[in-house]
Amino acid sequence: MSDKYELHEHDVLVIGAGGAGLRAAIEASAEGASVGLVCKSLLGKAHTVMAEGGVAAALGYVEPRDNWKVHFRDTMKGGRYLNQWRTAQLHAMEAPDRVKELEEWGALFDRTADGRILQRNFGGHKYPRLAHVGDRTGLEMIRTLQQHGIHCGMKVYMECTVTRLLVDAGTDQSPPKIRGAFGYWRENGRFVVFHAKSVVLATGGIGRCFRINSNSWECTGDGQALAYLAGAELMDIEFMQFHPTGMVWPPSVRGTLITEGVRGEGGTLRNKDNKRIMFSYIPELYASETANTEEEADQWLRESTSGIASKARRTPDLLPRDIVARAIHSEVKGGRGSPHGGVFLDIFSRRSAEDIKRKLPAMYHQFKELGDVDITKEVMEVGPTAHYTMGGVRVDPETQESRIRGLFAAGECAAGMHGANRLGGNSLSDLLVFGRIAGLHAAKYAKSQSVAPLDDGEIAEASREALAPFERVEGPNPFLLHEDLKDKMQTFVGIIRTEEDLKKGLEHLERLKDASARVHVDGNRHYNASWHQAVDMRNMLVVSEAMARAALARRESRGGHAREDFPEMDKGHFSKVNVVVKQTATGMAISEVPHPDPPAEIQEVLEDK
Amino acid sequence: MDKKATLKIFRGDTDGGELKSYEVETYPGMVVLDAVHDVQAKQEPTLAVRWNCKAGRCGSCSAEVNGKPRLMCMTRMSHFPEGEPITVTPMRSFPVIKDLVTDVSFNFEMAKKIPPFKPRPRDADGTWRMKQEDIDRIQEFRKCIECFLCQDVCHVVRDHQKTNFAGPRFLIHLATLDMHPLDTLDRRELVKDEFKIGLCNITKCCTEVCPESIHITDNGIIPLKERVADDFFDPVRWLVGKVAGGEKKEKARRLPVVGDRGASGSSTIKATPAAKRAKVE
Numbered sequence: 001m002s003d004k005y006e007l008h009e010h011d012v013l014v015i016g017a018g019g020a021g022l023r024a025a026i027e028a029s030a031e032g033a034s035v036g037l038v039c040k041s042l043l044g045k046a047h048t049v050m051a052e053g054g055v056a057a058a059l060g061y062v063e064p065r066d067n068w069k070v071h072f073r074d075t076m077k078g079g080r081y082l083n084q085w086r087t088a089q090l091h092a093m094e095a096p097d098r099v100k101e102l103e104e105w106g107a108l109f110d111r112t113a114d115g116r117i118l119q120r121n122f123g124g125h126k127y128p129r130l131a132h133v134g135d136r137t138g139l140e141m142i143r144t145l146q147q148h149g150i151h152c153g154m155k156v157y158m159e160c161t162v163t164r165l166l167v168d169a170g171t172d173q174s175p176p177k178i179r180g181a182f183g184y185w186r187e188n189g190r191f192v193v194f195h196a197k198s199v200v201l202a203t204g205g206i207g208r209c210f211r212i213n214s215n216s217w218e219c220t221g222d223g224q225a226l227a228y229l230a231g232a233e234l235m236d237i238e239f240m241q242f243h244p245t246g247m248v249w250p251p252s253v254r255g256t257l258i259t260e261g262v263r264g265e266g267g268t269l270r271n272k273d274n275k276r277i278m279f280s281y282i283p284e285l286y287a288s289e290t291a292n293t294e295e296e297a298d299q300w301l302r303e304s305t306s307g308i309a310s311k312a313r314r315t316p317d318l319l320p321r322d323i324v325a326r327a328i329h330s331e332v333k334g335g336r337g338s339p340h341g342g343v344f345l346d347i348f349s350r351r352s353a354e355d356i357k358r359k360l361p362a363m364y365h366q367f368k369e370l371g372d373v374d375i376t377k378e379v380m381e382v383g384p385t386a387h388y389t390m391g392g393v394r395v396d397p398e399t400q401e402s403r404i405r406g407l408f409a410a411g412e413c414a415a416g417m418h419g420a421n422r423l424g425g426n427s428l429s430d431l432l433v434f435g436r437i438a439g440l441h442a443a444k445y446a447k448s449q450s451v452a453p454l455d456d457g458e459i460a461e462a463s464r465e466a467l468a469p470f471e472r473v474e475g476p477n478p479f480l481l482h483e484d485l486k487d488k489m490q491t492f493v494g495i496i497r498t499e500e501d502l503k504k505g506l507e508h509l510e511r512l513k514d515a516s517a518r519v520h521v522d523g524n525r526h527y528n529a530s531w532h533q534a535v536d537m538r539n540m541l542v543v544s545e546a547m548a549r550a551a552l553a554r555r556e557s558r559g560g561h562a563r564e565d566f567p568e569m570d571k572g573h574f575s576k577v578n579v580v581v582k583q584t585a586t587g588m589a590i591s592e593v594p595h596p597d598p599p600a601e602i603q604e605v606l607e608d609k
Numbered sequence: 610m611d612k613k614a615t616l617k618i619f620r621g622d623t624d625g626g627e628l629k630s631y632e633v634e635t636y637p638g639m640v641v642l643d644a645v646h647d648v649q650a651k652q653e654p655t656l657a658v659r660w661n662c663k664a665g666r667c668g669s670c671s672a673e674v675n676g677k678p679r680l681m682c683m684t685r686m687s688h689f690p691e692g693e694p695i696t697v698t699p700m701r702s703f704p705v706i707k708d709l710v711t712d713v714s715f716n717f718e719m720a721k722k723i724p725p726f727k728p729r730p731r732d733a734d735g736t737w738r739m740k741q742e743d744i745d746r747i748q749e750f751r752k753c754i755e756c757f758l759c760q761d762v763c764h765v766v767r768d769h770q771k772t773n774f775a776g777p778r779f780l781i782h783l784a785t786l787d788m789h790p791l792d793t794l795d796r797r798e799l800v801k802d803e804f805k806i807g808l809c810n811i812t813k814c815c816t817e818v819c820p821e822s823i824h825i826t827d828n829g830i831i832p833l834k835e836r837v838a839d840d841f842f843d844p845v846r847w848l849v850g851k852v853a854g855g856e857k858k859e860k861a862r863r864l865p866v867v868g869d870r871g872a873s874g875s876s877t878i879k880a881t882p883a884a885k886r887a888k889v890e
Contacts (some may be wrong), residue, residue, distance in 0.1 A: 039661070041661055041667075041669065042669065042713065042717075043717065044755055045661045045662075045667045045668070045755075047661070049663070049667045049754070050664065050666055050667070051660050082867055100735075103737055103791075106726035106728075106752060106786075106789065106792075108739075108744050108789075109739065110748075111740065111741040112739070115739050115740055116736050117736075133748065136666070137668060138666075139752075143660075143751065143755075147725060147726070147782075150721050150727045156717075157715075187707075187710075216661040216662050216667070218661065233764055238888055249638070250636075250637040251636050251637060251639075252636065252637070252638035252640055253638060256663070257663050257664070272688075322734070327844070362665075362666070365662060366665065369685075370638060370664075370683070388617065426680070478654070479651075516806025521654065523654075523655035526622065526707055527707040528657075529654065529655060529656060530649075530655055533654075565880030575670075
């Protein structure tokens with residue numbers, strides 16, 4: 001087999017074409033950069049299409065009291081104050097402009113009675129804040145960005161997988177510097193080298209590491225692993241969001257997402273005794289702002305959705321996702337779950353059939369077609385599903401640049417914005433705000449640089465690594481290894497963790513790493529699914545190991561990281577550090593970095609009542 | 610409770626291929642895509658198939674199941690009579706790349722030819738006011754997941770791939786732009802001359818296969834045909850429009866010229882072009 005390659009040159013290479021990647025590519029193009037946009041799938045199919053409920057932005061159209069400060073406060077609280085304050089501040093301040101900009105490019109959000117963008121309630125957001133289009137907001141966003149982006153002059157490389165970043169390692173005096181990326185066309189297996197001045201990683205999440213997950217096949221931690229292997233740092237990688245409401249039955253769709261918008265529209269969680277469960281799980285942190293009776297919760301819902309400044313407190317059904325997910329887990333463990341190991345989500349007794357079909361059409365369709373359930377007449381069965389990773393590549397809040405010069409990251413694969421737990425709706429706004437910032441700074445950086453020369457040895461090594469599975473005569477089947485990994489991560493690094501489990505998990509990961517290094521694939525390089533799976537396994541193993549090790553290091557429970565052996569949120573040490581993972585000569589190294597304190601004026605915003 | 614089902618899956622590439630039979634164990638709720646994945650994991654690791662969300666949102670897993678264009682992720686195995694084999698073949702309007710994967714680059718090229726949305730200025734308060742009832746119709750069109758099943762089933766696309774006939778997917782996109790309350794560009798001349806809407810003879814095959822149940826023909830193509838016809842063939846409507854000032858859209862007469870900033874070649878969408886395939890070593 002040949003190790004020849006195609007060569008493409010760009011100022012800015014964006015890897016990943018979901019919301020963040022497209023937004024970055026649009027911005028870099030607008031700056032006049034020559035932009036290449038690489039995606040593993042066809043354009044417009046990225047996991048952003050699965051985002052349902054909405055995009056959070058303090059537009060203040062439904063609730064005039066809303067503004068960036070309230071959004072910022074909600075975000076920091078939802079993240080249990082482990083977010084990088086500057087990232088969360090930029091996000092809250094810029095999100096409204098990013099949403100309005102989508103309208104400029106043709107997006108059509110649902111409207112208020114006076115013709116402006118309608119906003120809905122969502123978990124952890126004090127006011128109705130999510131601009132939305134029924135329950136298909138992500139589709140609207142990606143299509144808008146795609147239709148705008150293809151006319152901006154960027155070159156799109158579809159069905160192309162990047163396997164290595166190309167980096168000039170630098171010296172003691174000069175930092176490491178990006179010079180491109182190495183990959184292959186999925187269609188024919190031919191190699192591609194992208195020679196670029198800057199690279200933006202926008203590859204999304206890592207959900208495919210878990211047995212029960214809401215993610216598409218693409219979410220295999222590529223950006224996180226590429227950055228780690230190139231010498232960048234990962235941060236907050238122990239925090240995994242289990243979305244409280246995935247489908248649990250039938251087995252074929254276990255884990256498939258049910259939007260939080262169902263609860264935003266009034267849906268309630270109930271156990272087998274038909275009791276609303278969330279009133280029993282209101283944590284101290286949220287007690288003062290959460291309704292403790294059904295009457296108050298319903299009053300709040302009624303008023304807040306009709307533009308009345310409600311004096312009632314928010315329903316506990318819309319507590320942040322980590323709290324709701326663990327509540328469901330407890331109900332099931334306590335024997336009060338639904339027949340298939342979840343709890344019930346009821347919208348049919350709360351809203352008219354017509355409302356449900358209009359506001360939640362995709363949910364109606366999904367349950368009808370795949371679950372034989374008519375949600376206008378029956379309850380849904382729901383349970384937690386691995387959904388989103390708060391951690392990712394450690395970047396500078398102002399520019400989204402990693403410790404490698406010219407390497408940027410945005411969206412789910414970057415860390416800092418969400419701290420220990422992400423609020424629903426903040427991912428779509430994250431994509432827009434930081435996609436733009438990353439694209440802007442990647443283009444600016446590219447303008448200031450001459451391109452670093454390629455290194456033949458580095459390319460030859462990348463090509464050898466990619467072809468290794470073909471060279472072996474026999475070895476494990478990559479699909480079965482992946483199944484094994486999903487089971488082990490679900491069991492040992494899942495929603496509730498212990499030291500013992502995490503250590504067992506790490507033993508399994510060692511075994512899987514060994515097996516993965518011996519993996520064999522048959523056939524040729526022509527659209528070979530088995531080869532693609534083998535390549536993705538390396539990345540999933542990197543992020544799985546990073547997650548297990550970081551989880552072991554954080555001896556407390558906070559947001560998307562719950563330790564049975566350390567059930568409390570630590571007010572001391574662990575409230576002041578972020579866990580960082582980095583590759584060293586001896587393997588994966590874990591360290592703690594101080595969590596930056598906000599300056600006085602931002603602290604005041606945080607403490608404002 | 611596990612039962613078995615037989616799948617006949619097309620295996621092959623540009624040089625041709627054949628149906629091969631596989632037996633899979635079924636389970637509750639199983640969809641055709643699950644069965645294809647089961648074959649891939651346990652029997653044929655090199656089997657090529659596209660998929661992403663497995664929830665009917667992304668439109669990646671389009672294929673023909675027993676000859677009907679469908680999303681494999683939304684097609685339940687229990688939909689078919691027990692004991693009879695289920696045939697899974699690639700979309701027939703697009704060239705096969707391998708197994709169930711086809712070359713759909715035609716669609717991405719067509720998308721680039723459509724002049725993009727061009728809004729009127731914002732209202733004085735910085736917003737754009739639109740009534741919900743004025744956008745209900747095009748929100749229906751924007752449910753499109755670009756599965757291209759409508760393109761697959763359209764006989765005009767099949768017969769006229771070398772002409773510029775846009776196909777149902779892109780006529781719907783053109784209808785969306787035409788009916789968008791904020792858009793200022795008049796694309797009707799292009800719809801007629803470049804995208805050849807006249808070739809559609811309203812057999813409604815596209816509407817029948819749309820997994821999002823978009824009324825492609827009734828709500829999109831027919832009104833668009835009428836608007837194009839009004840503009841060009843109805844002098845009375847034209848005069849009324851002029852007097853009432855109803856038509857203020859700027860005319861788009863040419864296809865857009867896309868700037869080329871790529872250092873290595875033209876700024877084109879590169880979706881597995883045939884030329885590239887020829888170079889496989």
